Structure formats: structure tokens, C-alpha cells
Amino acid sequence: MSKTAHTHHRKLVTDGLLEFKGDQEVLAEALYDNFSAFNANYQAAMVDFFRLSDAPLSDKLITLLKQGTKDKDVLCAVLRYYEKHPVHAYKETILSYLTQTFDENWECVSTAAAVLSQYPGEDTLQALEVALSSQYWYVRLNAARSIAELGVSEDCVMDILDGQDAYAKEQLVYQMASTRERLVQNG
Template sequence: MIWYFLFALIAVTLVIMGSLILYKVRESRRSKKQLKLTNNWKTYFDDRFTNKQSGSEVIEETTFKRLYSIEELIAFFAGGAAYHHSPLLEEREQFRQLIRNNKKDWIQLGKAYGKKKLIEKAYFAYICEQLRINDPKEYDELTELMVSFALEPSINSRENALKALYAFGNEDAVVEVFKRLSKTAHTHHRKLVTDGLLEFKGNQEGLAESLYDNFSAFNANYQVAMVDFFRLSDAPLSDKLIALLKQGTKDKEVLCALLRYYEKYPVQAYKKTILSYLTQSFDENWECVSTAAAVLSQYPGEDTLQALKVALSSQYWYVRLNAARSIAELGVSEECVMDILDGQDAYAKEQLVYQMASTRERLVQNG
């Protein structure tokens, strides 16, 4: 029996080792093939640009058809990297012009990749983003292809297609894709959305205006991402977003995002609205109360101080923390908060003493 198990173990080990060896052999062959394809494309581009080959305005139809193979598409991008990322502006422009002169072929290629595996579809979208095939004023079939790719259940396909749309720089296309995404079950992480919008290659201020004008057409997840984009991109929307804050919304995360916008871009005329989120009772939306407490560090005044003092006794730890921190950042003297320091609420006193001491220490360190 022992010999039987020993023989079985040796047999399994040999099979695994054989599989690994076969895998390495196949990978080696694949790598050599890919390197050969890349070198072929590199030579092709060198002949066109370095040697000033005649007729270099477009890629020949027979040559372009090679890109219907994913291996050739990968090699094409790798082979042209030296020109795509060239330190010389002339070479970069020559390469991009060559790409754009074959625009109709890229559209047909996109349609073909739209029928391929999701991973290949995602790679085509990646190529569109990297090569920035479209200009901001163009909203054409290639743009629509990227919009459709962004609606795929695959996060890779969706993210790469969205990045392509950001790279194209067309405001209407970005608005349209998020309108459609808001109606699907595929939710894209809002951090990825915000980061992507910040990479938009067109007019970012114009994009912010367009997103605001269509704000109600997006679901809450994308609304939060867009308000974060407004805040991080310095979008001058303070006179418009206040309307959303005044009318309120059922989604507390959207409200918190709007409040944070007014922390970075304080408008003293809107202090009453900010205060209302701290002084009203929001048992289910304590996050909004906590955020308002933090935002009020930018809105000095006796009314602010009194509201923050009340918030120090909140049952929610984060509300107390932010209220104490804001009082400290407002530079309030100990005399103004003596009622808290001499009061019976030990939690409020402890939090306030700690935050005021931390603020003083930070100011000393910063000179």
C-alpha cells in the first residue's frame, strides 16, 4: 500500500513538473513571437519617420488589417512607443497624425473588437485612450463605441473606455456615458470616476458646467463623484451648488460632498444654510451633522461658536470630534468656551481640551 501511494505521488509530481515545463516553453515561444512582431512594427515606423518614406500619410489598408489580431495590436503600440513618447514634439505630432489619418480604419477596427472577448475589447479601449485618437470637438462613431464599451459588465472594459472618453475631451460624450451608466446595474467606483474626470483633456470648467446642468440625470453614486470633481478641479460653481444644498436630497453622501465643497470654497453668505445642517436634528444623517461641524471651521461668528458648543454634546463621537476641532481652528480663546471647560460634560471637555492643545502645538511648529 505504501509503495502504491509513493508511486502515485511521484506520478503526480512528474505531471505537474511536465506541465510547468510545457508552460514555460509555450511562454518563451509566445514572448519571442511578440518581440518579433514588435520589432517589425518598430522597423515599419522607422522607415516612415526616420527615413522619410514617401506616402507616409496613412497606414496602408493591408498593413492596418494586421491590427485585427490582438497580438499585432499589442506589438503595434509597443513598436510605436518611441515615437508616441518621443521627447521631440515633431516626432510625437507625426505619429499622432499618422494615427488620425486612419480614423475610418480605427472605427472599423473598434467595431470588430466590440465583438471580441472582453479583455481584448478593454485593450482596444486602452489603445484609444493612449493614442488619443479623437479630438475634443469630435463626437463620432468611435466615441459611441467607447460609450458602449463603458456599459459593459467588465470593470476593465468600463474603466478603459471611460479613460478613452476623458482623453478624447468631448464634454457631451462624458455627460452621455454617465447618464447611461446611471440607468444600468453596473456601478463604477466613484473614486475612479472622480480621478478620471480630473484627467479630462478638454475644457474642465466647461465639463463641470455640463455635469451640473445635467446633475439630476445621474444616480447618487455619480453625483458624489462629480461634486468631488467640482471641489478638486476648482470649478467655480459655488453660486449654483448652494441651490442643491438648500433644497436637500435624500442621499446623505451627496449632501456631505456638497458641504465639503463649501469647506474648500467658503462663502460667508451661505453660512446660515451650512449651520442648518448642524443645528437641525438628523438622527439618521449624523454624517451630515459631522461634516457640517467640520465645514464650519471656515465660517467664524458667534452663531457658529454657539452651534458648535451644542454639537460638543452630541451622542455621535465624530460630531463631537469635528465640533471641537472647528472651535480650535477658529482660534477661539479659552474664555469663550469656559462654560464647556467648567461644565459637567466630561467627553465634551476632554475633546475640546485635546483639540485646542493640538492646534496650538501645530501653530507653534509652523511658526
């Protein structure tokens, strides 16, 4: 697929892979073994397939985050894999994407903020509090969502709300209300 000038939409590739009737774990391993032979569009689609098919590749995909793969779509796809399949030993690597400055790759920062909802801890909370002041709306949104989903104490929320940052207050209040509403609706 990568050797031709034709590129298929990422979602179509992922959906096609998910339709595979054989052993999806074997397919996932084969795709990973040949990962570098594909362009970034197909790599991102494959990582989406790994995530959605529950392929047990967490020990292999972390190398893409640690090496800092250049394509932001691939990086974001790998980060999302670790949201669905948390590995707490990799928390520091995921945190590093939230705490680095990626002006041209704010999407990776935003995705890391969302993924960290699965990685509780004081270091996570501190990094998410800082992210609430990001210049990027989606980073603030995902940081607020993660804080709300982590179920932080009211004292912690009050400390954030007592701060000077209007953006942080706005996002956190909204996300806390949304989280409460979802919990009530879901029983």
C-alpha cells in the same frame, strides 16, 4: 454611466474626471447641467470633482443644500465643497445642517461641524458648543476641531471647559492641543 447596472467606485470617477485634459470648468458646467441624470453615487463623485477642480459652482450647488437632497453622500460632498470654497452668505444654510436632528444622517451633521471652521461668528460658535454634546463621536470631534481652528478666546474655551459635559471637555482639550502642535510644527 447611470443607465447601466454597473457602478464605478466614487473615487475612481472623481479621479477620472480630474484627469480630463480639456477645460475642467466647461466639463463641470456640463456635468452640473445634467446632474439629475446621474445616480447619487455619480452625483457625489461629481461634487467631489467640483470641489477638487475648483469649479466655480458655489451659486448653483447651494440649491442642493437648500432643497435637502435625500442622499447623505451627496449632501456631505456639497457641504465639503463649501469648506474649501466658503461663501459666507450661505452660512445659515450650512448651520442648519448642524442644528437639525439627523439621527439617520449624523454624517451630515458631522460634516457640517467640520465645514463651519471656515465660517466664524458667534452663531457658529454657539452651534458648535451644542454639537460638542452630541451622542455621535465624530460630531463632537469635528465640533471641537472647528472651535480650535476658529481660534476662539481663552475665556470662551474656559466657559466650555467649566460646563458639565465630559465629552465636550475631552474633545476640546484634545483638539486645542493638536491645533497648537500643528501651528508649532508649521512655523
